[in-house]
Amino acid sequence: MNLALATSCYLPYTMSWIHRQLCGYQQGSPVVICQERENEIYFPVGQVLELGVEPYYKRAIKAKLGFWFNRRPIALKRSEQKVVQRLLLEQQIDLLHAHFGTYAVYFSEICKELDIPLLVTFHGHDISSAFGRWPAYHNAFPGLLQQIRYAIVISEEMKGRLLQLGCPEEKVKVSYLGVPLDEFPFFDRTDKAEPVIFLHAGRLTAKKGVPDLVKAFRRAFPEKGAAELWIVGDGEERGLVQQAIDEVGAGGLIQYLGKKSNEELLEIRNRADVFVLNCRTDAAGTKEGLPIATLEAAATGLPAISTYHAGIPESIVDGETGFLVPEFDNEAFAEAMRKMMVKATRLDMGKKAREFMEQKFSLEHCNTALYQVYEQAVNR
Numbered sequence: 001m002n003l004a005l006a007t008s009c010y011l012p013y014t015m016s017w018i019h020r021q022l023c024g025y026q027q028g029s030p031v032v033i034c035q036e037r038e039n040e041i042y043f044p045v046g047q048v049l050e051l052g053v054e055p056y057y058k059r060a061i062k063a064k065l066g067f068w069f070n071r072r073p074i075a076l077k078r079s080e081q082k083v084v085q086r087l088l089l090e091q092q093i094d095l096l097h098a099h100f101g102t103y104a105v106y107f108s109e110i111c112k113e114l115d116i117p118l119l120v121t122f123h124g125h126d127i128s129s130a131f132g133r134w135p136a137y138h139n140a141f142p143g144l145l146q147q148i149r150y151a152i153v154i155s156e157e158m159k160g161r162l163l164q165l166g167c168p169e170e171k172v173k174v175s176y177l178g179v180p181l182d183e184f185p186f187f188d189r190t191d192k193a194e195p196v197i198f199l200h201a202g203r204l205t206a207k208k209g210v211p212d213l214v215k216a217f218r219r220a221f222p223e224k225g226a227a228e229l230w231i232v233g234d235g236e237e238r239g240l241v242q243q244a245i246d247e248v249g250a251g252g253l254i255q256y257l258g259k260k261s262n263e264e265l266l267e268i269r270n271r272a273d274v275f276v277l278n279c280r281t282d283a284a285g286t287k288e289g290l291p292i293a294t295l296e297a298a299a300t301g302l303p304a305i306s307t308y309h310a311g312i313p314e315s316i317v318d319g320e321t322g323f324l325v326p327e328f329d330n331e332a333f334a335e336a337m338r339k340m341m342v343k344a345t346r347l348d349m350g351k352k353a354r355e356f357m358e359q360k361f362s363l364e365h366c367n368t369a370l371y372q373v374y375e376q377a378v379n380r
Contacts, residue, residue, distance in 0.1 A: 001378055002091055003030045006098040006107055010034040011043040013262055014203060017177045017292050018099060019043045024367040025374075031091050033084060033107075042262075049087050051080050071135045074105045084110055094378050095119060101126035105140045108147045117149040117377045121175070122289070124310065127161055129286035142166065149377040152370070155290040155311025173373050176314075177292050178366025179357055184299035186354045187270045189347065194226040196341055199272035199302070201265055202293050204235035207286050209278035209307075211237065211244040212330055216278070218248040220334035227253070227341065229276075232268060234259040266300075274340045275302040279309040280327040290315055298322075299357045303349030305336045315361070321353040 003025060010032050011019055022030055022045065032048045076084065084107070088096070096111055097119045098104035104120040111118040131138040145151065145167045152175045153159050159172050198217065202208050210231060217229040231241065231254070245254050260268065269275075275297035279288050290311030294304055298315070304322035306312050318324040323339065325332035340346055 006033040121152040124289035129284040178363035201232040204237040206282035213278040214244040216330040216333040220337040275304040298353035301350035
């Protein structure tokens with residue numbers, strides 16, 4: 001089976017799981033179609049068709065006139081369509097796997113014309129806030145559901161959302177993102193001394209709730225003591241996060257570490273004691289799918305505190321591998337942090353978190369399930 005993979009950018013660090021899926025596929029030489037490339041040294045791939053991004057001035061105009069451009073029919077430029085079609089034919093592609101529905105719509109008609117099965121992995125915003133932000137996508141979505149061979153979602157919770165949006169149940173496949181457990185080895189924290197380090201690692205966006213995480217930490221530990229909060233990541237709420245840190249006056253107990261590479265983050269995880277992710281549905285209605293950061297942290301033996309949001313309860317067993325609290329409940333989050341100050345609790349939950357990853361989220365197991373969907377898509 002000859003596979004083509006489409007994603008708008010190949011590849012941000014935060015989407016390294018796409019590379020893991022691609023590299024695990026041993027049939028043929030997969031082809032990647034994208035608009036732009038990033039981190040080529042870290043994510044090498046044999047053949048890439050880079051379509052290119054529009055000049056900044058065009059993007060600025062579209063942003064300013066979004067009320068008009070966001071309603072225009074969705075399609076690649078004619079020249080891009082021809083290049084994509086030629087590539088798919090020359091490489092005798094049997095299946096196109098597109099990540100994010102918002103990018104998959106550009107390839108729907110091409111796959112229909114060439115009679116190539118289209119498989120789409122949805123990840124969260126593409127079945128939530130994207131409809132309101134991009135009216136043309138909302139209009140194109142029913143046609144996309146009709147055209148695709150299978151719709152892949154990364155949690156059971158997302159499956160329910162997709163069914164509510166009208167996707168036939170026989171088309172929906174749940175395929176969890178897997179973790180390469182050898183790259184995220186269990187770290188024994190038995191002899192680790194204080195302070196107890198709570199770690200957030202992820203993009204600083206509204207749906208991550210990091211400013212409220214800062215406030216919850218300060219509520220849990222109003223006095224200087226044996227706990228610290230480390231924040232890793234970057235994003236549009238970086239200023240709000242720094243403002244929250246300044247307002248609570250944590251006196252160095254909260255550290256913003258900025259953006260880190262995967263290697264640097266692994267070292268930071270091994271210095272931490274608890275992983276924290278304060279996810280919630282933001283004002284635009286954006287939801288998560290199932291954050292890969294929680295899985296990677298659990299693989300190293302970090303217990304977690306997070307929220308009853310999207311697919312997160314499928315990756316954290318409340319009371320066993322971590323604690324789950326309601327969205328927007330800062331007091332409940334603070335109380336969960338205080339519970340994690342008991343070392344025996346952390347160590348026991350951390351061991352169980354690793355075992356849970358081995359049972360449910362190993363990369364080999366998850367990739368095997370995905371490749372079976374590939375086979376079904378082609379042979380259906």
